Amino acid sequence: MEITFLDILNTLRKGAFETIKILPLSMLFSLIAGTILGAIQSKKIPVVKYLINAYIIIMRGIPPLLLMMLFFFALNINVPFIAAVIVLSIYHTGYITEIVRGGIEAISKGQFEAAESLGLSNFKTMSKVIIPQIWYQVIPALGGQYIILVKDTVLISVIGVREILWSGRQLMQLTYKPFQIFFLIGVFFYVICFALQQITIWAEKSLKQKSVDSGRRT
Amino acid sequence: MNFNYRLISELLPMFFEALITTLKISALSAVFAICLGSIAASAMNLGNRPLNYILQAYISIFRNSPLLVQLFFFFYGLTFIGIRMSSFMTGVMAITLNEGAFFAEIIRGSINGIPKNDWEAAESLGLSRFLILRKVIFPQAFRNSIPALTGQISLVIKDTSLLSMIMLVELTRVGSMIYNKYFDFAGFIFAAVLYIVIFIVINNLSFVLEKKYRVRR
Numbered sequence: 001m002e003i004t005f006l007d008i009l010n011t012l013r014k015g016a017f018e019t020i021k022i023l024p025l026s027m028l029f030s031l032i033a034g035t036i037l038g039a040i041q042s043k044k045i046p047v048v049k050y051l052i053n054a055y056i057i058i059m060r061g062i063p064p065l066l067l068m069m070l071f072f073f074a075l076n077i078n079v080p081f082i083a084a085v086i087v088l089s090i091y092h093t094g095y096i097t098e099i100v101r102g103g104i105e106a107i108s109k110g111q112f113e114a115a116e117s118l119g120l121s122n123f124k125t126m127s128k129v130i131i132p133q134i135w136y137q138v139i140p141a142l143g144g145q146y147i148i149l150v151k152d153t154v155l156i157s158v159i160g161v162r163e164i165l166w167s168g169r170q171l172m173q174l175t176y177k178p179f180q181i182f183f184l185i186g187v188f189f190y191v192i193c194f195a196l197q198q199i200t201i202w203a204e205k206s207l208k209q210k211s212v213d214s215g216r217r218t
Numbered sequence: 219m220n221f222n223y224r225l226i227s228e229l230l231p232m233f234f235e236a237l238i239t240t241l242k243i244s245a246l247s248a249v250f251a252i253c254l255g256s257i258a259a260s261a262m263n264l265g266n267r268p269l270n271y272i273l274q275a276y277i278s279i280f281r282n283s284p285l286l287v288q289l290f291f292f293f294y295g296l297t298f299i300g301i302r303m304s305s306f307m308t309g310v311m312a313i314t315l316n317e318g319a320f321f322a323e324i325i326r327g328s329i330n331g332i333p334k335n336d337w338e339a340a341e342s343l344g345l346s347r348f349l350i351l352r353k354v355i356f357p358q359a360f361r362n363s364i365p366a367l368t369g370q371i372s373l374v375i376k377d378t379s380l381l382s383m384i385m386l387v388e389l390t391r392v393g394s395m396i397y398n399k400y401f402d403f404a405g406f407i408f409a410a411v412l413y414i415v416i417f418i419v420i421n422n423l424s425f426v427l428e429k430k431y432r433v434r435r
Contacts, residue, residue, distance in 0.1 A: 061416070063375075064376070065379045065380060066390045158383070176298070182287055182291035189283045
């Protein structure tokens, strides 16, 4: 049976949906975990500080591919999809923690003191006063990290998630048309990354408007 | 979960060889990529418009698509059109092209960060645009970008793990080979430890370099 260009597109489309399903989940989880860890890290609690630091160094040191295999085989998670989301989240949480911590440290001391003088608890200071202000600072770095996350999703084909590169490699074995297939996959990622870039720029602009309106020194 | 020390100590020579391979690929592709990035970034400042478009296209294409896809593209594509290359060479080439785009972006950023005065001062000495870039701007820009460059180099080392997908025996591949043979993930853990050690060494080296080569104004 001859495999036409249309068939290739159709197969890749199925894979692309799988990729797109994984993306928002791991983005969301890594953002939540990263924000929490970053907030804890900015408090500089004696022992916890070293633990989180070790976590960050480990995540920055291990290649995501190795981490993926380690998790999938060592922890024996039977559903590849869940393993993929967990690994992508854990890996990028390390980076986002650093980004958020940087953002929190860029907030002026006066904000912390003002919140304290109002009698807010530590948790409330963070969640109501500090965290809402960091986004303008954080957005460019966060956008860059998300682009890396998008590109890291191809690695989950290793543990058998049927995402776009996995479909591409299956097609490779059937048709042997490397240029068409990998070019199409490249275009798919290019579009997503380009869109993310534009969203980042747009978000930065609109947040800048906001932070100027609230009279914050930039 | 118990860690199999015996297995690791028996297979230590294999790990050593793989570590050397990983370091060799990282060093080669990092050097090539920094050269490529420097040339591309400098060329973007020569003021040649068609060249600029080409370089911008190169940077945005290679930055915005996954390295693994590029790797497969070259690995399968080159054999398809009849060029036979070892997976080592293909890997070095793919990583060089991919990371070259990142290095170009870093160095371009720091070239833009050099104050306009330096351009004007050099111009008033009658230097050509090419000479200004080579003798005045680039040396400063390169020194300024050392922290970002070393950060990117640690990413190059992580990228080499992808070469296990094209059958090159390096650290990650050794880990999965051990898993396939003995059904033991100790190999992964040991490989991970080695990667982390490399990362920590590079990280500390970057602090030393940064201090040594800081531009004083």
